Amino acid sequence: MRVLFLNPTGRMGGAETALLEMLAGLRESQPTWSLELVAASEGPLIGRAQALGITVYVMPFPRPLAAVGEWGRRGGVWPRLRLAASLVRAARPARTYVRRLGRLLQERAPDIVHTNGLKMHLLGAWARPDGAALLWHLHDYVSPRPLTARLLARASRACSAIVANSESVAADLRRVFGNSLTIEPLWNAVDLLRFSPIGPRYDLDDLAALPPAGEEVVRAGLVATFARWKGHRVFLQALANVPSSAGVRGYVIGGPVYDTADSQVSPEALVAEAEALGLGGRVGFTGFVEDPAPAMRALDIVVHASTDPEPFGLVIAEAMACGKAVVASEAGGAAEIVTPGVNALTHRPGDAEGLARAIATLAADPARRRQLGAAGRSTAERSFARRRLAADLVRIYRRLAAARGEPFSLPHTGRPA
Secondary structure (H helix, E strand, O other): EEEEEEEOOOOOOOOHHHHHHHHHHHHHHHOOOOOEEEEOOEEEEHHHHHHHOOOEEEEOOOOHHHHHOOOOHOOOOOHHHHHHHHHHHHHHHHHHHHHHHHHHHHOOOOEEEEOOHHHHHHHHHHHHOOOOEEEEOOOOOOOHHHHHHHHHHHHHHHOOOEEEEEEHHHHHHHHHHHHOOOOEEOOOOOOOOOOOOOOOOOHHHOOOOOOOOOOOEEEEEEEEEEEHOOHHHHHHHHHHHOOOHEEEEEEEEEOOOOOHHHHHHHHHHHHHHHHHOOOOHHHEEEEOOOOOHHHHHHHOOOEEOOOEEEEHOOOOOEHHOOOEEEEEEOOHHHHOOOOOOOOOEEEEEOOOHHHHHHHHHOOOHHHHHHHHHHHHHHHHHHHHHHHHHHHHHHHHHHHHHHHOOOOOOOOOOOOOO
8 A cells, every 4th residue: 555645844733743643553553555745844744754664755835835824814804815815826836836746646656645734635636646545634624714615625526535633623524515525533643652641851941941940839831833723822811810829830832833924823922911911930931842742741730722622632632641630622622532520621712710710720739630640641542542543544545545536435433432
């Protein structure tokens, strides 16, 4: 079997972390298969994929194509006009890119083209060689992006099936595509050895240029890219609502990773927000960290604060695997992977006061933190092992290859497990 993956960046975000786990699981379960990756920029993903024995081709997007992004331009006349202008600028470079990508795909002759990322779903549909099956792997909701939804609907004739990273995303896709495509939800996997309660820990105070905190300080951190909907401002507002007597120090861990600036908050804006809230030395900003696992192990509470429904909630799964107490925004795919009060505490999306109460509750109760952490680790071992994801993907690939790109159906497995 020859499987070629397409990804829109070489930098590391949640979808790239999920992709690496797919590649690692497939390499372990199918060592004789040919696995190749095309990435549209340099970055840490390249070396990590190569370390797994994956052949990698870097084909950078032209700048106008890289800059196109609909998420930060929703609503209002001017955002729509800016989006239209960016699409006009990207049209000719996109056609050139499709021709280059098509030549590479023809040369590599994969049985399966597995696309990761909205731009690559479209480009893969336009460049797919005859005889290859196209599998879209959706890590995002599509319906909030009306233009993207229309483009994907038009391109869906080239697609053989879709994998969604949660039942929530699968339901959204069925609203967009109806019954025209097989859509199967598969939860992402986590490296249970890397994300483990045992291992090195970062000195978060040093990374954030803060004075060392005492042993009595409870460390609560938001580990996320700087996408606008990840809830950084909600986290900062929650910290401001936690009484200083609770002894909580907050950490914003991560940084911008994408080329679409309108879709991200800036570090400078968040620092200004923290100062305006009077947080002073109660919060630190570490910047991007190469490996989130040592950062999570250094925390007492891992906070998930997304204001929009989370497609899956990889940070939640990783924090559970690290045996950490989690406070999660209960919506979308994140609501599927947590059991409130058992393996996590939850709050409504955007509810800074509710998040503050959950943080304060856990800060005052070390035994409860340990209980939630142990239950989270058990959940991760049961539900997020890479061998489970690899087995499901192999089943899908074999059905796709047998159908040779023709429409086919998969037996629905129900809720991912």
